[in-house]
Amino acid sequence: MKKSLLALTVSLVLAMPAFAAEKASDPTLQALDARIRALETEAQKLREQAAQALAEASAARAELDKMKTDQAAQAVAAPAAAPAPSSAESAVAAVSAPAESSSPSGGGANGNAFNPAIAVILNGQYAHHSQDPDRYVRAGFPVVPDTGPGPQGLSLGESEISFAANIDDKFYGQFTVSYHDDNGDASAEIEEAYIDTLTLPDGFNLRAGRFFSNIGYLNSHHTHTDNFVDRPLAYQAFLGNQYGDDGAQLRWVAPTDTYLELGGEAFRGENYPSSDAKNSGVGAWSLFAHAGGDVGDENSWLAGVSMLKSKSTLADDGFGGDDTLYLADGTWKWAPNGNTKDGGLTLRSELFFDRRDGTYTQPNEVFSDPTDPLTLPWTGDRRGAYLEAVYRLNRTWDIGYRFDKLWAPSSALPFATGYDPERHSIEATWRNSEFSFFRLQYSHDDPIQNIVDNAIFLQYDVALGAHGAHKF
Amino acid sequence: MNRFAFLLVTIAVAFGARDASALDVFACEPEWGSLAHELAGDAVSIDVGTTALQDVHVIEAKPSLIAKVRKADLVVCTGADLEIGWLPQLIKQAGNPKVASGPGYFLASDQITTLEKPSKLDRSEGDIHPQGNPHFQMDPYRVLAIAKALDARLAELDPKNAATYQQKLADFTTRWTAAIKGWEAKAAPLKGRKVVVHHISWIYLETWLGLEQVGALEPKPGVPPTSAHLANLVDITKSSHAFAILRAAYQDSKPGDWLSEHTGVPAVTLPFTVGGDDQSKDLFGLYDSTIDKLLAVAK
Numbered sequence: 001m002k003k004s005l006l007a008l009t010v011s012l013v014l015a016m017p018a019f020a021a022e023k024a025s026d027p028t029l030q031a032l033d034a035r036i037r038a039l040e041t042e043a044q045k046l047r048e049q050a051a052q053a054l055a056e057a058s059a060a061r062a063e064l065d066k067m068k069t070d071q072a073a074q075a076v077a078a079p080a081a082a083p084a085p086s087s088a089e090s091a092v093a094a095v096s097a098p099a100e101s102s103s104p105s106g107g108g109a110n111g112n113a114f115n116p117a118i119a120v121i122l123n124g125q126y127a128h129h130s131q132d133p134d135r136y137v138r139a140g141f142p143v144v145p146d147t148g149p150g151p152q153g154l155s156l157g158e159s160e161i162s163f164a165a166n167i168d169d170k171f172y173g174q175f176t177v178s179y180h181d182d183n184g185d186a187s188a189e190i191e192e193a194y195i196d197t198l199t200l201p202d203g204f205n206l207r208a209g210r211f212f213s214n215i216g217y218l219n220s221h222h223t224h225t226d227n228f229v230d231r232p233l234a235y236q237a238f239l240g241n242q243y244g245d246d247g248a249q250l251r252w253v254a255p256t257d258t259y260l261e262l263g264g265e266a267f268r269g270e271n272y273p274s275s276d277a278k279n280s281g282v283g284a285w286s287l288f289a290h291a292g293g294d295v296g297d298e299n300s301w302l303a304g305v306s307m308l309k310s311k312s313t314l315a316d317d318g319f320g321g322d323d324t325l326y327l328a329d330g331t332w333k334w335a336p337n338g339n340t341k342d343g344g345l346t347l348r349s350e351l352f353f354d355r356r357d358g359t360y361t362q363p364n365e366v367f368s369d370p371t372d373p374l375t376l377p378w379t380g381d382r383r384g385a386y387l388e389a390v391y392r393l394n395r396t397w398d399i400g401y402r403f404d405k406l407w408a409p410s411s412a413l414p415f416a417t418g419y420d421p422e423r424h425s426i427e428a429t430w431r432n433s434e435f436s437f438f439r440l441q442y443s444h445d446d447p448i449q450n451i452v453d454n455a456i457f458l459q460y461d462v463a464l465g466a467h468g469a470h471k472f
Numbered sequence: 473m474n475r476f477a478f479l480l481v482t483i484a485v486a487f488g489a490r491d492a493s494a495l496d497v498f499a500c501e502p503e504w505g506s507l508a509h510e511l512a513g514d515a516v517s518i519d520v521g522t523t524a525l526q527d528v529h530v531i532e533a534k535p536s537l538i539a540k541v542r543k544a545d546l547v548v549c550t551g552a553d554l555e556i557g558w559l560p561q562l563i564k565q566a567g568n569p570k571v572a573s574g575p576g577y578f579l580a581s582d583q584i585t586t587l588e589k590p591s592k593l594d595r596s597e598g599d600i601h602p603q604g605n606p607h608f609q610m611d612p613y614r615v616l617a618i619a620k621a622l623d624a625r626l627a628e629l630d631p632k633n634a635a636t637y638q639q640k641l642a643d644f645t646t647r648w649t650a651a652i653k654g655w656e657a658k659a660a661p662l663k664g665r666k667v668v669v670h671h672i673s674w675i676y677l678e679t680w681l682g683l684e685q686v687g688a689l690e691p692k693p694g695v696p697p698t699s700a701h702l703a704n705l706v707d708i709t710k711s712s713h714a715f716a717i718l719r720a721a722y723q724d725s726k727p728g729d730w731l732s733e734h735t736g737v738p739a740v741t742l743p744f745t746v747g748g749d750d751q752s753k754d755l756f757g758l759y760d761s762t763i764d765k766l767l768a769v770a771k
Contacts, residue, residue, distance in 0.1 A: 088613070088649045095584050096617040169573075172564070199569040203542055253542050253567050259535035261565075292535025297523055300534045333532075337525040340532055342724070394724075396696060433694050434530070434557070434599055469561035472533050 116165035116173075117466035121224045123157035124460055125150075131453040138237070138447040140382065140408025140416035142317040142360070144272055146180070147236035149445070149453060156181055157459065158223055160191060164468065172196040191244065203253035212244040213265055214251070214288050215306035216350055217329035219243055225470055227346070227390045228427055229441045229457040233404040234352045234384030238325055240272035240316060243308065245284065259292040259302075267310075273323050274310035284310035292472070297338045302472055303330040314361055318414075319378055321358015327351065331472075335392070343392050352384040360414040376414045383407040400427045419449040436462040495630045498540050498571070500549035500559060501528055502746040503609040504580065504622075506754050508548055510644045511623050515633045519544070524747035525722050528554060529599070529694070533561035541566040544576070546629055548622065551579030552586055552606035575628050581606060583621035584614045587675050598692030609745060611676035612652045612759060619644060651756055656681075659763050662770055666712045668705065668737070670719035670728055673744070677762070686712040689727045702731070709735040716769045720744035738769045 133149040160178035167173045176192040194209030214220045218235060219242055231241045247267035254260040267274070269283010276283070290304035308325045315323075328351045335344025362374040384407070390400035404423040408416040427441040438460050445453040495516040499505035505520035512518075519540045522528050528550070531537075541547060541562045549555050563572050570576040586604025593602055608614045623641040627634035663682035667674070670689045678685050687708045690697055697705075709717070709731060717739040719728045728739035742762050743752040751761035 088616070088652060091613040092617045092620075095611065095614045096621075097582060097584050196564070198572055200567065201569060203567040205567040251567065253538065253565070255543050257539060259539040259542075290535075293539070294534065294536040297525075300532075300536065302535050337722070338523065339525075339527055339530070339722070341530040342527065432696075433595075435595060467557075469533055469557050469559070469564075471561060471565070472535060 114165070116163040116175075117468065119162045119164075119466045119468060120464040121158075121160045121162075121222075122460075122462050122464065123159050123224060124155065125157050125229060126154050126458045127152060127229075127455060129453050129455045131451065136447060136453070137415070138233075138406070138421050139419045139449065140410075140413055141233075141237040141406055141421065142319075142415060144236065144240045144316045147231070147241050149455060150230060151181075157461075160222075160224075162192075162468075164466075166198065167195065170197060170199050172198055203255060205249075205251040205253075207249040207251070208247075210244060210246045211249065212242055213267070213286055213308065214249065214263060214290075215243070215286050215308050215325075216327040217302070217304065217331060217348065218350065221471060224461050224463070227388060227398075227400050227429075228402055228425055229439060229459045230443075232350070232384075232386035232388075232402065233406050233421065233423055234350065234386055237317075237382075237384055237406055238273065238352050238354055239308075243271065243273065245269065245271045245274070247284075257293075259290070261288075261290045263288050269310060269312070272316040273308070273312065273319075273325065275312035275315040275320075283312070284308060298334055298336065298344075300333045300338075300472070301331060304328070312358075318360045318363055319356060319358055320361060321356060321378065323358075324355045326353040340392065342395050346390045346392070347388070349385065349387040354382045354384070356380065356382070378414055380409060380411065380413050382409075382413070396431055398429050398431075400429075401425070402427075417449060421445075421447045435464075435467060436460070495545045495626070496543050497546045497548060498544035500547070500555050501609070503615075503755060503758070504548040504550070506746040506758075507615065507619055507622060508626075510755065511619060511637060511640050512626055512633075513636070513640060515630070515636055516546075516626070524743060524745045524752070527722050529557065531555070531558045533558045533565065537562050538565045541571060542568050544568065544571050546576050546578060546625065547571040548578045549580070550606050550609070551581030552603040553601045554581075554606035575625060578622060578625050580608070580618045580622075583618045584608060587679065588672070599694030601693075605672065605675050607673040607744075608676045610674065610762070611680050612648065612655065613680070614676065615755065616645065616648055616652075619648070647756070651759065655759055655763050658767065662766055665770060666714040668709050668714045668717045668731065670717070670723050673720060674718055681763075681766075686714055689717075689731060697727075705731060706734045709737055716740045716766065718742055721748035740765050740769050742766075 127150055129149050129152055131149070133152055136143060136149050138148075156179065158178050158180065160176055162174065162176040164174040165172070173195045174192055176190070177188055178191040180187050180189055190210060192209075192211050194207050194211040197204075197206045200206060212220045216239075218226065218231065219239060223231065223242070230236075235241055245267040247265055249263060249265040251261060251263035254262070265286045265288075267284040267286075270276070274283040286306060286308045288304060288306035290302060292300070292302035294300050304327075306327045306329075308327075310323045310325075312320055312323065314320050329349070331346070331348045333340055333344065333346045335342070340346075357379045360376040360378040384405065386402060386404045388400060388402035390398055392398045402425045404425070406421045408420065410416040410418040423443055423445040425441055425443040427439055429437050429439045431437040438458070441457040441459070443453070443455045443457070445455065447453065495512070497505075497508050497512070497516045497518045499508055499518060499520045501522055502520050502524055505518050508516060508518050521537050521540065522531055537558070547563070549559055581603060586606070586608060588605040590597065590600050590602065593600065619641060623637050626637045630637075659681045664684065666684045666686045667678070668687045668689070669685055671693060672685075672688050672690070674683075674685065677683065687705045689702075689705065691701060708714075714735075714737050717728045717731055717737055719725065719739065719741055721741055721743050725739070725741065731737070732739040741749075742765055743749045743758055746752050746754060746758050748758065749761055751764070752758040
């Protein structure tokens with residue numbers, strides 16, 4: 001009795017707090033219980049769903065396996081000559097471009113999708129001349145500003161930025177701005193800004209704007225594609241390195257097996273060898289013809305004849321009057337198997353014949369009395385030529401030699417002495433890739449009798465961004 | 473001036489009077505010239521711009537090629553920027569609107585998916601192709617996909633001969649599919665074998681035959697390898713038990729021979745395209761020769 005009482009007491013004591021607690025939180029517990037029950041039901045439901053899904057999946061897999069086996073059997077069973085078994089067809093389909101792939105993805109929303117191709121050319125050099133470039137003169141060929149030996153020491157060369165794109169279905173446009181440094185006067189210049197037609201039929205092409213004339217070989221080529229640091233003497237003397245102007249050009253390519261291109265240009269006549277655009281807006285015009293082809297797989301050639309007629313009141317070399325320039329150019333490339341980037345020889349020569357009828361007027365800034373500039377008659381013929389040979393050792397290295405010569409008879413020509421300027425140049429170029437090269441060049445230049453300018457050049461030339469295809 | 477214009481017209485008429493019925497096709501590479509021949513036979517006249525011994529990455533825009541593009545009704549090229557250094561210049565110079573865009577301008581890369589599209593575009597990675605690896609002529613399935621697209625293009629440009637093109641495509645498909653089965657059976661022992669390559673131009677062949685590329689002599693396209701890279705490559709070639717050093721017929725044999733000398737692994741010159749060796753007279757010969765040459769050194 002005592003024992004049972006004790007037990008009851010103990011159990012009561014023990015149970016008391018619990019009892020009290022239960023009593024106090026009864027509604028909370030009930031709520032929890034209800035939630036757990038709900039969760040359990042939900043979990044059960046999910047389990048059932050999962051089981052169902054699993055069953056479905058395994059059924060599908062079984063079906064797939066069956067199909068595969070069938071297909072394999074079919075492929076094996078198909079006779080060899082039967083039309084494409086489904087496996088080949090599906091392999092072809094897997095590598096075929098989807099039908100809509102020709103339209104660029106996301107083109108609609110992307111404002112940059114139609115940006116023109118941008119190419120930047122960076123170019124700089126170190127030069128050491130044994131003669132002071134500022135006092136450089138050439139017998140019979142007054143030096144045209146921005147040509148000649150170039151600056152002494154370190155300098156930035158012609159660095160340029162170019163934008164090009166198709167404008168619409170009918171036109172292509174190109175815009176090139178180049179940086180020039182004329183004795184410390186840095187300036188940006190619009191070198192080219194032209195449009196080309198894309199849809200003229202039968203090999204015709206029309207170009208309008210500012211562009212380099214298609215006469216000769218080097219004239220239409222940008223200097224960063226040259227084989228030497230500087231342009232040949234004849235280009236310096238007769239074309240101011242490169243003749244470009246505002247104008248229009250019509251070209252026609254003949255539908256022949258041998259490449260044949262004929263064309264003509266009309267120019268405003270602002271730039272050397274013309275000047276001042278005086279003659280009702282047309283100061284210069286040209287005609288050109290180029291032909292080319294292959295001899296076997298290893299030899300290619302390109303040759304041309306051109307003419308440039310210009311008028312000037314006072315051209316950059318002091319000439320005023322009528323100028324007719326005839327050019328003949330020839331290029332021969334030989335390379336083992338035709339791989340010109342890996343080896344072979346390039347021979348190029350251009351001949352210049354220049355007939356001038358007018359006067360020479362000494363520029364005011366040069367040591368003469370500005371009120372009474374020196375004027376001399378200038379009527380006669382001059383000639384110029386260069387021959388260059390570049391041997392490509394491999395994809396990385398090439399070496400080259402160039403011979404330059406100018407002829408100016410002493411009769412009736414200003415500053416002609418009967419001595420004919422000439423120059424020898426050798427170069428070596430190292431290319432790391434298609435986009436960068438370094439060039440070392442030595443020139444031995446005899447501009448006037450008994451004067452020699454020995455010059456060393458070290459040049460870098462790199463291309464950033466879009467790298468347009470070069471001409472031959 | 474009038475006389476000059478008359479002369480031009482006379483020349484144009486004289487040269488324009490060629491056989492007008494035949495389609496003039498200009499193929500940038502021999503494999504597409506060969507494919508066009510399979511699909512069109514004598515219904516078209518085909519000019520091929522390059523040979524198997526030329527590196528098509530760096531062809532020059534030669535006058536002879538401008539003349540060919542000038543006369544073409546259809547230009548068939550690889551695309552994926554493989555010809556970026558010359559084809560745009562050819563088309564710009566030629567003044568032939570038929571092939572400047574539209575149906576006359578057929579790029580094989582537009583018809584298929586490419587592999588190895590770079591995730592990062594930076595020239596420090598070399599002369600990479602943003603549109604993926606363009607050397608897909610070594611995947612027979614892609615060739616078949618291109619054949620179908622090219623056939624449709626031929627029929628579009630020359631509807632009169634559409635039936636011929638269709639019949640020739642069916643014939644080609646049958647022969648090509650059968651040939652694929654033969655090549656795959658023959659090349660089965662090559663599966664899983666390791667190779668070192670000259671230029672990364674074999675990804676499609678490797679993927680098709682299950683070859684594993686463990687290294688490249690020219691790891692960055694268009695950039696010469698460093699001596700450290702070459703030393704490392706000798707180790708890799710030896711330790712991975714590569715069975716061959718692969719190069720294309722046009723590639724310089726010296727680097728591969730050098731690696732072969734230093735590792736004892738044979739260097740194999742594969743045709744890479746039609747005309748790359750004596751056996752590769754057409755697309756079938758190209759694949760026959762490639763697999764024969766691989767098997768010859770795999771033993």
